[in-house]
Amino acid sequence: MHLVIFHGSRVHGSAIYVRDKTSVKSSSVHSADGLEILRFKTNNITITSVYKPPPTPFKWTEDLSTDDAVHLAIGDFNSHSSNWGYSDTNKDGELVEGLALEGNLVLLNRAKDKPSVHSARWRKGYIHGL
Template identity: 40%
Template sequence: MTMAIERPHRQYGSAIFVKIDSVIEATAKTEVNNIEILTVEFSRAMVTSVYKPPDADFTFTNPLPNPHNKAQIIIGDFNSHSNQWGYSETNPDGEAVEEWMDANQLSLIHD
C-alpha cells in the first residue's frame, strides 16, 4: 500500500492508502470547520474519507467535482447520533447527516 493523500494533525489525522499499482487521477482535501475530507479519484470511482471531531458541527464540502457521475464511496467517522444507526436519540449532527444523505441520495451502511 502507498499513501495517496493525508491530512496530518497533532491529535488526529486522516489518510487514504491505495494499492501500489493504482492509477490515481486526482486527490483533494478540504478542511471546513475542522472537518477533514479527503478524496481520491480513480478512473471509474471516487473514494472520500470524512472525519468530524465531536465538537464540530457537521458540514460536507466535496473537495472534487464529479461531472462524470462516477461511483462515489464516502466513509468516515461523523461523531453523530441517529436512530437510523442504533442510538436511542438523534442529535443535531445526526439530523444534519441524515439530511445530507437524503439530499445526495446516499445509502448508509454501518456496523
C-alpha cells in the same frame, strides 16, 4: 499499499492508502468548517472521506457530485441517529441524515454489524459508514 493523501493534526489525522497497482488520477485534501475532507479519483471511482472531530458541529459545504458513475462517500461524523442503532438522535445525526437524503446516499452499515473501528481511548467498538 501506498499513501495517497494525508491530513495531519496535533490530536488526530486522516489518511488514505491504496493498493500499489491502483492508478490514482487526482487527489485533494482540505479543511472546511472543522471537517477534514480527503478525495481521490481512480479510473473507475471517486472516494471522498470525511472526518468530523467530536466538538465540531456538522456543517457540510462540499459538493458530492462528480463526473464518475461511482462515488463512495465515507466518514466518521461523530454523530448519533436511532436509524444507525443509537438510543438517541443528536443534531449532528439529523444533519448527516439530511446530507444522505439530499445526496441520494445509501447507508452501508447496520446497527447489528460488528464494529468496524475500535477506539483505544474509549475502549469501545463503533460502526462507521455512510
